[in-house]
Amino acid sequence: MALVPPIEYEAAAAAVRAVYDDIRATRKTDFVNHFWKVLANDPAMLARTWANVKEVMAPGALDPLVKELIYVAVSVTNNCEYCIHSHAAAAYSKGMTPQMFGELMAVTALANATNRLANGYRIDVDERFASPLAP
Amino acid sequence: MALVPPIEYEAAAAAVRAVYDDIRATRKTDFVNHFWKVLANDPAMLARTWANVKEVMAPGALDPLVKELIYVAVSVTNNCEYCIHSHAAAAYSKGMTPQMFGELMAVTALANATNRLANGYRIDVDERFASPLAP
Amino acid sequence: MALVPPIEYEAAAAAVRAVYDDIRATRKTDFVNHFWKVLANDPAMLARTWANVKEVMAPGALDPLVKELIYVAVSVTNNCEYCIHSHAAAAYSKGMTPQMFGELMAVTALANATNRLANGYRIDVDERFASPLAP
């Protein structure tokens, strides 16, 4: 049960409405989900969080579906029920198939397992892995 | 510091050598990283874990690079130093660019943040998100 | 659904009643919440856990409201539904305003994000941060 009530468009202040409007325009849908309506209780948090999501989830070097898959993997690892549902739906709408979802779950489960093997055995990092991205 | 020592090929039993050989053949490299050499202390675990990794990380509905990105996102969320280094290296070898790595970190960080907003406010799942994958 | 049933005062053994009585006296309320009634299935755990809570959450160098805010931040990070509800209520009763709750959520979300950026990039600790509390 939500700790604070969702704020509907009609009851929202202008600053909140402006964010809802931008969510609708960016996503090309009238639907604004509960996440935003609850954050709207703190208009600065709503605006900041939406700005972050809009910027980070936009097409870039990674395409939007891959970003949604990553989002789901993190949400599953942390057990965020809301985020699993909302980002699985977003991934589905961007082309995720049931086969892809199954593989996403398989990789997520496997990584959670091998993370514990590596941490549990305290395995030393191989020298050649140390800085793959260093210039 | 590893709790048990890595087992080198020369000192390995036949069952362990067979796994090392398959890792080398599958990955088309002579390099076997510490992870496997430490798991080799428990040959059944080595064989089982490698079978899982080989099957799950193979090309499928998701391509191998996307699978590596998901692996890194989970490893970062769980703070597995070894896995971050090894799978960042694997992703890099499969085509990950620095821009892609930056976006991967950005999505991972964002998901970790919004997971806590959704969990902290105890936000109710929107009805339309409930079962996107149900038939 | 709780794995074991709550134990009501009337049905409780003397050792359990003594803890319930001390909870009521310390908190100046007749209300004993489910947490304690469930722990009462293991009287030694009930007594030990209450002793810890009573000692740790008492006024000290940090005031009780700050302690409740910290408690909520940890509970949100771990996704403990019960603890989020019970400690948000406790914080509210000690003076937490909706503005403070919003800022608490914002800091908690931000820390969860930047924790992953620092861990994901494996950022080296600056020398000057190493031992701020060392004598």
Place this chain on the structure above:
Amino acid sequence: MALVPPIEYEAAAAAVRAVYDDIRATRKTDFVNHFWKVLANDPAMLARTWANVKEVMAPGALDPLVKELIYVAVSVTNNCEYCIHSHAAAAYSKGMTPQMFGELMAVTALANATNRLANGYRIDVDERFASPLAP
């Protein structure tokens, strides 16, 4: 070992320098810590993350020291070595005493314990806790 190298002021692009300058001006110090110098590899992430930190950690309904304590509690729960060191240092510079640090650790440890008791026993949320912040 950092996956990407820190970017020093002299080598930084104008957009990165602007963020470093704002960090220095906001914090009234010449010191820019590694966290920002590593994020600078992705200038958009640097700018966005700094904007978030600057806004969220500013004085508000919660004072800056309380915000730092919350930050440390989350970082300890997630085991972010970098963040524990950097935010413990920040808290110390804002007035945290060793006694306060000890109590912060005590509350963080206690919450991590009772989170598992509540989750492990699957304790039902008391009705009166359900919506303390609802209007």
Place this chain on the structure above:
Amino acid sequence: MALVPPIEYEAAAAAVRAVYDDIRATRKTDFVNHFWKVLANDPAMLARTWANVKEVMAPGALDPLVKELIYVAVSVTNNCEYCIHSHAAAAYSKGMTPQMFGELMAVTALANATNRLANGYRIDVDERFASPLAP
């Protein structure tokens, strides 16, 4: 609410039925729980996961009850509601008493607390602990 529906025996493909049959034979019961029926949406994952569980949870150097206790401890730490219920039931059927469950919860809670004290204070590992299992 499950993201995908459970697949009943009657509606299952031959490969899925073979796994269900082996679960029943191994466990000496007709009951197949939801976990397997949901994984059956991805037959390869079903077969792989069951093979892992069958091998890992079999009697070995640790007896099956001890393995179930460890499973519950991890599931409580990660807050997996399904796994807490299913493995508490499995442990109970293998001889776990309420007293043992209470002690299991107590150790799990204590470890979660002291993990944060050790990580929070960044305590150096004692030399004599470094490699207890090294030859």
Place this chain on the structure above:
Amino acid sequence: MALVPPIEYEAAAAAVRAVYDDIRATRKTDFVNHFWKVLANDPAMLARTWANVKEVMAPGALDPLVKELIYVAVSVTNNCEYCIHSHAAAAYSKGMTPQMFGELMAVTALANATNRLANGYRIDVDERFASPLAP
């Protein structure tokens, strides 16, 4: 690097010495590990934490080795380097064999994997699992 220095016996106050003495007497060894020497910076925390450990880890319905195995499983799941080393050493001294350690790692890894499958698919708890411990 520890945030605060360890406190040696010779430099310790009487209340701290009393705890060290009890640790030595209970464990039948002169060795006091860093964990306690660091907590000694907050004598109340030292006394409380030791009282908890002494009570929870004592022989009971579960034997001390099983308790140490559970401790290690939790510490691996949370990635507490110190606790993995110290409790693996404790388990080893109480009879844990390398085979047992391997199985402990295997169960811990498996549980971390299936926890994510159950949470990710949002699998409904089977009715018969609901309350195995209820009277």
